Amino acid sequence: MSFHMKNATARRALGVAAIPLLALFASVAHADWGGLNMHEGVTILSKKIYGLHMTIFYWCIFLAVVVFGVMIYSIVKFRKSQGAQADKTLVHSTKVEIVWTVIPIMILVAMAVPTAKTLIEIEDMGRVDLNIKVTGYQWKWEYEYLGEKVSFFSTLKRDSDAARQLGSGVDPESVPNYLLDVDNALVIPAGTKIRLLLTAQDVIHAWWVPAFGMKKDAIPGFVNEIWVQVDADKVGTYRGQCAELCGRDHGFMPIVVEVKSPAEFDAWLRAKQAEQKLAGSPSPTAPVEPATIASAAPAAVAK
Amino acid sequence: MAHEHTADGHHDHDHHGPAHGWRRWVYATNHKDIGTMYLIFACVMFFVGGLMALVIRAELFQPGLQLVDPQFFNSMTTMHALVMIFGAVMPAWTGLANWMIPMQVGAPDMALPRLNNFSFWILPFAFTLLLATLFVPGGAPAGGWTLYPPLSLQAGDGFPMAIFAIHLMGASSILGSINVVVTIMNMRAPGVGLLNMPLFCWSWLITAYLLIATMPVLAGAVTMLLTDHFFATSFFSASGGGDPVMFQHIFWFFGHPEVYILILPAFGIISEIVPTFSRKPLFGYDAMVYATAAIAFLSFIVWAHHMFTVGMPLAGQLFFTLSTMLISIPTGVKVFNWTATMWKGSLTFEPPMLFALAFLFLFTIGGFSGLMLAIVPADFQYHDTYFVVAHFHYVLVPGAVFAIMAGVYYWLPKWTGKMYDMKLANWHFWLSTIFVNVLFFPQHFLGLAGMPRRIPDYSTQFTDWNMVSSVGAFGFGLSQLLFPYLIWKCVKSGAKSESRSWEGAHGLEWELTSPPPYHSWTDPPSREIVARGVQH
Numbered sequence: 001m002s003f004h005m006k007n008a009t010a011r012r013a014l015g016v017a018a019i020p021l022l023a024l025f026a027s028v029a030h031a032d033w034g035g036l037n038m039h040e041g042v043t044i045l046s047k048k049i050y051g052l053h054m055t056i057f058y059w060c061i062f063l064a065v066v067v068f069g070v071m072i073y074s075i076v077k078f079r080k081s082q083g084a085q086a087d088k089t090l091v092h093s094t095k096v097e098i099v100w101t102v103i104p105i106m107i108l109v110a111m112a113v114p115t116a117k118t119l120i121e122i123e124d125m126g127r128v129d130l131n132i133k134v135t136g137y138q139w140k141w142e143y144e145y146l147g148e149k150v151s152f153f154s155t156l157k158r159d160s161d162a163a164r165q166l167g168s169g170v171d172p173e174s175v176p177n178y179l180l181d182v183d184n185a186l187v188i189p190a191g192t193k194i195r196l197l198l199t200a201q202d203v204i205h206a207w208w209v210p211a212f213g214m215k216k217d218a219i220p221g222f223v224n225e226i227w228v229q230v231d232a233d234k235v236g237t238y239r240g241q242c243a244e245l246c247g248r249d250h251g252f253m254p255i256v257v258e259v260k261s262p263a264e265f266d267a268w269l270r271a272k273q274a275e276q277k278l279a280g281s282p283s284p285t286a287p288v289e290p291a292t293i294a295s296a297a298p299a300a301v302a303k
Numbered sequence: 304m305a306h307e308h309t310a311d312g313h314h315d316h317d318h319h320g321p322a323h324g325w326r327r328w329v330y331a332t333n334h335k336d337i338g339t340m341y342l343i344f345a346c347v348m349f350f351v352g353g354l355m356a357l358v359i360r361a362e363l364f365q366p367g368l369q370l371v372d373p374q375f376f377n378s379m380t381t382m383h384a385l386v387m388i389f390g391a392v393m394p395a396w397t398g399l400a401n402w403m404i405p406m407q408v409g410a411p412d413m414a415l416p417r418l419n420n421f422s423f424w425i426l427p428f429a430f431t432l433l434l435a436t437l438f439v440p441g442g443a444p445a446g447g448w449t450l451y452p453p454l455s456l457q458a459g460d461g462f463p464m465a466i467f468a469i470h471l472m473g474a475s476s477i478l479g480s481i482n483v484v485v486t487i488m489n490m491r492a493p494g495v496g497l498l499n500m501p502l503f504c505w506s507w508l509i510t511a512y513l514l515i516a517t518m519p520v521l522a523g524a525v526t527m528l529l530t531d532h533f534f535a536t537s538f539f540s541a542s543g544g545g546d547p548v549m550f551q552h553i554f555w556f557f558g559h560p561e562v563y564i565l566i567l568p569a570f571g572i573i574s575e576i577v578p579t580f581s582r583k584p585l586f587g588y589d590a591m592v593y594a595t596a597a598i599a600f601l602s603f604i605v606w607a608h609h610m611f612t613v614g615m616p617l618a619g620q621l622f623f624t625l626s627t628m629l630i631s632i633p634t635g636v637k638v639f640n641w642t643a644t645m646w647k648g649s650l651t652f653e654p655p656m657l658f659a660l661a662f663l664f665l666f667t668i669g670g671f672s673g674l675m676l677a678i679v680p681a682d683f684q685y686h687d688t689y690f691v692v693a694h695f696h697y698v699l700v701p702g703a704v705f706a707i708m709a710g711v712y713y714w715l716p717k718w719t720g721k722m723y724d725m726k727l728a729n730w731h732f733w734l735s736t737i738f739v740n741v742l743f744f745p746q747h748f749l750g751l752a753g754m755p756r757r758i759p760d761y762s763t764q765f766t767d768w769n770m771v772s773s774v775g776a777f778g779f780g781l782s783q784l785l786f787p788y789l790i791w792k793c794v795k796s797g798a799k800s801e802s803r804s805w806e807g808a809h810g811l812e813w814e815l816t817s818p819p820p821y822h823s824w825t826d827p828p829s830r831e832i833v834a835r836g837v838q839h
Contacts, residue, residue, distance in 0.1 A: 035752065035767075036748045036752070037748075037751050038684055038751040039752075045680075049680045049683065049684055052680050052681050053675070053681040053684065056678050059674075060671035060674060060675065064668075067638060067639075068664060068667070070642050071645070071660075071663060074646050074648070078581070078646065078648045079649075079650050079651070080582070080649040080650060080651045084647075084648070084650065086581065086582040086647065086648045086807075087583065087647040088582075090583065090586065090643075090646065090647050091583075091584045091586055091588070092586065092588075096643070101632060101635075101636060104631060104632055104635050105632060108628045108629070111628065112624070112628065115678050115679060118680045119617060119620055119621065119624075119679055119680055122680060123617045163367065164368055164760055166369075166371075167368070167369075168367070171367070172367045172760075172763055173366075173763055177762070178366060178762055178763050179366075179762045202453065203454040203457070204451060204453070204454065204547060206686075208755070210684065210753040213684065214680070215686060215687070216612050216614060217612050217613045219541075219547055219548060220542070221540075221541020221542065221546075222614065224613075224614035225614075241753075241758070243612075243755045244451075245377070245687075245756075245757040247377070247446075247454055247457060248372075248373045248445075249373060250373075250377070250758060251373065251755075251761070
């Protein structure tokens with residue numbers, strides 16, 4: 001004995017089922033893309049990555065329309081309440097099964113080729129004009145312009161840090177660039193291929209500026225590399241965050257990159273060099289702030 | 304098989320029923336009693352883990368820290384995952400396996416009843432230990448459920464407790480899996496062949512092998528963490544000559560098969576329910592079995608797609624992206640087969656079917672985002688953002704959890720002999736389905752817009768969708784209270800259900816009375832019954 005729903009209930013139920021799904025697809029299709037989708041970014045690679053993202057996304061939409069279309073058609077058309085009789089002989093079809101195995105394989109091959117091409121380009125570290133070593137700490141970043149005698153730490157800006165304390169009473173909306181602002185931003189020239197060498201002092205971090213298209217882990221004892229070339233006309237400020245859980249204040253070690261024109265960058269670099277020479281800046285790796293590390297990593301110190 | 308009553312050592316067999324009082328549960332060897340305990344345990348853990356999720360979503364309702372310290376927030380994300388994976392979903396599957404496998408293969412009980420008791424009773428101790436870490440100095444583990452060193456080594460007194468709890472959970476899973484394998488391999492009634500037994504048995508058989516293969520790997524990984532922490536080894540410490548990335552390789556060699564451990568039994572249940580309510584045999588039974596086996600095999604060679612950003616060689620990245628994309632082929636075959644099962648069927652929409660249909664749509668959405676994540680360059684953007692959070696919650700909540708609920712709604716009348724309140728079950732379904740989308744769909748947008756996962760506070764641009772997501776979380780969480788209430792009401796006062804509770808139900812379990820006898824098939828089912836019950 002079955003307990004199937006009455007005709008009207010089933011129809012109403014289907015109607016209700018369709019609403020959130022349709023609404024979701026409608027919102028994906030028509031809403032303001034700026035707030036919903038990945039940004040194209042400002043580097044050579046970020047645009048290719050965005051292109052791949054959109055290609056695979058449209059394939060998914062295509063597959064969703066086909067698969068969900070057949071499902072919805074079946075749900076509407078083959079209802080017992082509409083007098084549908086089950087065709088119990090329809091249990092196997094080699095032809096159909098080959099088709100729905102081969103077509104997805106072809107789609108995958110179509111996706112694999114541009115994926116591999118982009119990946120090869122991402123891994124091409126040749127012809128770089130500037131090397132910057134990026135070191136992750138709990139919970140700040142250090143940037144060292146290799147061969148330029150310039151290095152500095154970059155930490156969450158004070159107004160954000162004050163506002164983000166538990167029960168601070170400060171409205172985050174009142175803080176400009178809440179949680180995404182630092183005291184010393186990384187400064188790089190536009191239109192120049194820059195290699196970032198990523199490592200970490202204590203635990204694993206990940207350096208990520210969405211507008212640059214990618215993130216990479218900064219791992220203690222390892223040096224990872226990525227390259228960035230911001231379009232010559234995309235001078236400006238770009239923001240990101242640590243993307244690998246790194247402890248209590250993981251959410252509070254932002255990344256800010258100021259992209260300047262090459263001439264302005266050179267001026268900035270010279271000024272910074274002069275400033276650090278004047279201050280008798282110690283070598284960047286020395287001031288590790290032993291107290292912080294020791295309290296944060298008892299195990300490491302025990303060894 | 305002991306079908307002569309005196310042969311199995313029970314002399315009061317004909318009137319043999321459960322022991323009374325607490326002994327029935329503590330000394331339980333009956334597959335149904337143990338299955339019930341597993342399911343109740345899973346339900347309790349589902350609410351414990353859900354409460355943790357609500358702490359997370361409450362803190363994320365608006366920017367700024369309002370409720371919890373960031374360290375406690377990290378403990379919540381870590382513990383939510385451990386509790387939901389090891390405490391809710393896995394025990395729920397084992398509970399369903401205990402209840403259904405003996406009935407489906409025509410056996411009186413699981414093959415190893417005392418082992419069965421042991422594998423269940425490990426769990427309450429394991430989770431007491433794990434949850435107790437919330438109250439020790441240093442707090443609960445806060446390095447993420449993936450326990451990546453060196454961060455996971457910066458832990459308080461809870462660290463060894465959590466490691467031992469994970470060891471216990473692993474032992475419980477391995478013992479439970481051995482029981483499933485032995486039962487299916489040795490206790491099938493005559494006529495119940497490997498290639499006509501229910502797909503739930505098949506998917507669990509393959510899941511059991513995955514568990515046996517990967518749980519020791521996890522145990523090894525966490526043991527190395529333990530010795531790194533307490534005995535000055537340097538497996539994962541670069542300063543001592545070790546390699547923190549090696550932990551990730553070992554962890555995900557366990558972790559990816561684990562993902563399929565969580566979802567394969569769901570495939571099995573959906574393959575039972577869709578044919579029943581389409582009144583039509585499953586389309587492409589053989590292809591379904593082979594697809595499940597193919598997924599299980601591939602699950603061992605895709606692990607590094609969880610760690611594309613650690614800096615692998617180009618060849619490694621290409622290999623893992625291709626192998627990952629390959630998984631979509633057998634998974635696609637399964638989705639197409641379920642759809643074809645409905646094609647030219649005679650469909651009705653009782654609660655189990657509603658949950659199964661929601662599974663088909665929403666799990667497939669999770670599959671699509673999975674396909675996107677397989678594209679390495681794009682993954683460099685998606686990795687460790689809310690896009691990933693949305694992806695795996697789509698496959699685990701309207702995927703695994705909905706399939707568990709579908710299974711419970713499907714077999715509850717069989718277990719209790721009583722039919723539940725259909726109207727209430729429909730309410731539970733609609734509220735769950737709507738709120739689960741309100742909860743998780745906006746997280747796709749958050750991830751693409753650049754919000755990292757595992758952060759307790761965020762930049763103000765992410766506020767709107769976080770609010771929507773949190774509203775969905777509370778709606779979803781509160782809706783789940785209907786579920787235990789409905790079951791309790793069914794047990795207390797449900798209308799009587801017949802032995803074949805659903806018109807289109809096929810399978811040996813429906814040939815037994817509702818509720819079934821205490822020892823399911825004391826005599827193996829006859830050839831005619833088997834012929835009526837098995838797949839084609």
